Amino acid sequence: MLIPKTYLLALVLSCSFTLTTCTKRKRLPSSAYAIPGFNATYDYLVVGGGTTGLALASRLAESASVAIIEAGGFYELDNGNQSIVPYYSLLIPFLGVAPDYPRHPLMDWDRTSTPLSGADGRTIHYAMSKTLGGSSSHNTMAYLRSTKGSFQRWAEVVGDNSYMWDSFLPYYKKSCQLTPPDWKKRDTPNATFTYDASAFSSRGGGPIRVSWANWVDPTTTWLAKALQALGMKLSTEGFNSGTLSGIGAWSNTLISPKYAERSSATEYLKKAIEETEIMVYHHTQALKVNFNAQKKATSVRVSTQGLEYVLSARLEIIISAGAIHSPQLLMVSGIGPKNTLQNQNIPVLSDLPGVGQNLQDKLFFTVSSGITTPNVISIVNNPANSASLLHQYLDDQSGPLSSAGGYLSFEKLPAAFRTNFSARTRAALATLPADWPEIEYIVTGFPSSQSRIPTVGALSPTILFPFSRGNVTISSPNMADPPVFNLGWLTDPIDTELALAAFKRIRVGWNSSAIAPIKTGPEVSPGPGVTSDADILAYIRKTCNQVWHVSSTCAMGKSLANNPMAVVDSKARVFGVTGLRVLDASVFPFALPSHPTATLYALAEKIAEDIISSSGKTWVGR
Template identity: 35%
Template sequence: MGLSILMMLALMALMRANPLTAAHVEHRRFDIPTIPIIGSLFEGKSFDYIIVGAGTAGMTIAARLSEDSNVRVAVVEAGIDYALSVINKPLVDVPGSDTIGCGGSQGDALNDAVDWLFKTTPQLGANNRSVRYARGKTIGGSSARNFMIYQRASKGSLDKWAELTGDPEWTFENRLTDYQKSVSFTAPKHELSQELPAAQYANEAFTQGNGPVQISYPNMAQPFSKYMQLSLNEKGIPTCQDFNRGTLSGVQYASTTIDPENGHRSSSRSFFAAARSRRNLVVYTTAMVKKITFDESTPPRANGIEFVYTLTGTSEKLFATKEVIVSAGAFQSPQLLMVSGIGPKDQLTAHQIPILVENPNVGQGMQDHIFFGPTYPVHSIETLTRIAAHPDYLATQLLNFTIRAQGPLSNNVADMISFERFDNSKLQELNADSLATYPADWPHIEYLSAAGVVGDFSNLLVSNAIAGATTGKEFVTILAALVAPQSLGTVKIASSDASVPPLIDPGWLTDPIDQRIAVEAFKRTREFFSAQAMQPILDGQEYLPGLSVTSDDQILEWIKNNLMTVWHAACTCAMKNQENGGVLDSHFRVYGTKNLRVVDASAFPSLPPGHPTSTVYMIAERAASLIKEENL
């Protein structure tokens, strides 16, 4: 069944690109009636802990807290359980389908039942484009929607956390066991791809791990990744061993959250699967939290939540005897605080929300990563273009994955990644001296393999289908991502109603330093394509943006028209001293309240370089331990 459904969805995506057929695709939502409550029912609605959001952090915390059978835990999730949906399950499980439904266009929303369909405000740094921002709305959250790259923060970036929080417990060495706790590691199966360079890894990075989240490598490496690795080597970026011991420099295959047993994505739903039989854990689905409730003490103590079942409109209240933990993500955690009366005075008064705790930092200081890169035609290797442009080939590979868990659909697409730090002389040349003050191991740029046409990332499946059909060629891209961004954004509320999407303004590329670094990074990706190691597969001149784009101004303009988020929004409820922009103390506790914490990427004091999934699992493990210790 999964085979036919994925094929149908791919064809529907291609139909949307055709103006003659798009009007007939009437149903854009694939919501299904789900069980409102998963787990055991209690008499009454009182729990020790209530967790808002069953995402990467929330489901991890719930599983850890419910290990104590004497503790009652409720998780309230607005989305469905994707595993119960015959349409969304294959879209989530199959690694190669991660390109579906994450584009910058609202039309790329085939799996919108598990996505919030957020859209940014018009972005000055993106030439006033409003970009769809994919976010997971399901058990598993965005760990069920991302590109599955697992890579840990650099040591220096977590040392920076210790500095920003004033808490030495946040160093990399002190938190390594929390990184290890959530995951189990399986070495790559090199025998499946003998013609490609073997993925290296550091087994000791995972020696303490026995958690439910599976870390491994795809059963097939993208053929393009070999050429990218060799080209980066030629241009001065060496192959490194791994990116999980606190060092981010060099190029290597990325470890991924893929289950080696069946080749499927491994998300935080694995915590749910391991804990679902516990009678002290209840998971509410299709339940939209509207506000946090407080008693009248000073400071106000969180004592519960109010939510609405989205399928019926029925309202409910739950009560927490110990704590409310908000894990709603970088957009909705600050939103929920604000609609509950915690946040900037001007926003609360503008929406007639009684001020419970005034804190101007809520929703401020948002950090995010963006990417962009040139595309070239290639021959002699297969890419995403072939899958998108040839339905018969897609069908063959769907069968290959379904039966053997092999082929291109077993790959998460971006399997080769690299990190580079510009030297101080280059930073001086770019008038970007402030980046020299970052910890010495903090890279400035990440490069990612992308075996297909990317462009503005509006709809990868459609873009590659059109390019392949019109040219008869295949395409590859090397993406550059800014991982030391200077530009900051905000999350503000548009209403006192939490079901109204917040105003998301990432502020991408508004800082002049980011602009200069972006242009330099783009030029660097072109250098990689000029390497001798790349020449055996190139099949003509640059496809995007093309040889007419040469000056810095032209490159910057193209970047503004095509940049895309890497979906790493963070820091909107930061753990810092309040006078320095903080919303939380170093134990995730909301300033000015009692019994209320926020634990997700919004709590990051700063956004580490690279991909944050591993760090979200880490802070969830840390938070669970702190909550247990502080509620003995």
């Protein structure tokens, strides 16, 4: 085809940093953004520029030509301060769960679940990132790693000892760099904590910045006392050394306390644009992966706002579209449950019944009460504080606007709260590793609608390993049509027994003497009248929400012979075809007990190394 001169000029500019005459000038950032509508070929195509996709693509681009296909744009432009300033990450409107949530088509896919039988028949809006940076662009910036026992289980399930903690830790270190907390700016004597600096690289590490916020919400420090009154100990090493136990201040993905801005996966992209020839097709949706007669993935048909064209890969295609959209793209491309594909008149390329199955989604619920301490939202919303808070943030990178962090606690429920567990529940929980916490407790505070109550304090238990399972399927062979997904909340009695026990434990915490000085009035939600197990469970079903940690819909496994529901092997290669991998939370073999962001960065580092080391080799999954 005849290529316009303007396009040739763009190509020259994109490579200009390699010319000997331009060695003193880095590549123009604008050179990395491809002109849509032209068929093109690269060594690797990465479908999805999210948390994992950008990290993986950037590492591959160090030694090969790489293009990223991303349906969204730039969160810095499309979401502004909501994504950049830490405080606002607590209040992003489109994270609402009700179907009438405030829509944001530039950032979110507008996806809603099927009615959930275990959650009072509710349909849940599930925010899914549509932007470069993915969920790292609008999460609460929590950075926590999983446990040593969970990695041992991962290694056993997939038959690969490189997933053991000691082998995986270097990838955690490679992805990020730690900045110690600024104790002077935090200036909260009762909010000190300890952490293990040896869990991070001593030689700089990778693009993601990790630190702690420069301000502490006073409400969270008091609610942490309620957890201590329940017998939970303060963590002595933090949540990044392979242990999740006790109470601690979570670390954040911050561009250091010096600047107090979000650090996201775009840190990888910025570095890659300067140092490699990476290319980005933004506002471009992948429609289908194409294969040759030998079942090798060769290209992706894409659409940039209705303009369709084809991008080809010499070596591999990696799908990184998230736990809901990755299985959808596999299915419309002919990989998935045979009956599902045939019902949509999609030719079956690889019959993988596990595609879209095994969905695990953590959920939380809240027990709240009135307290007298101020909370971050009321402080910021007070017009009398506006000027001083803005001055603190812009001039000193401190104060409430600099903070999105607080306290978390992890535990296995103590014996006193396990007495009503069924034999089935006891047996199932006993299969989890000894260091695997069953419950995470989140502490927050928000303004009250009652004048006599300054703040509503919230203690929120989260079920970290749901035994309930959901699924993802398709309603058509067209990626433009939304996937159909069932979150499966509270459909397994094990989860309801855990929820009831955690609810009762939190009530004990609310009645402890440790927080009596700040507690005011009766329980706000669900209220003192809710006492029976039936009423408590009904409340939980009506009010539980997600923590946006959905996973395992394209789960890793040793082989199809070992696990017929596996979708990818331990190197993220899709079974039954060649040249195709999936890499995001969908490939977790099970829901991890930690927040996923840190592990996704590390997993991207690991798989990038696998890809580079195996470049040019042929593999066929069985």
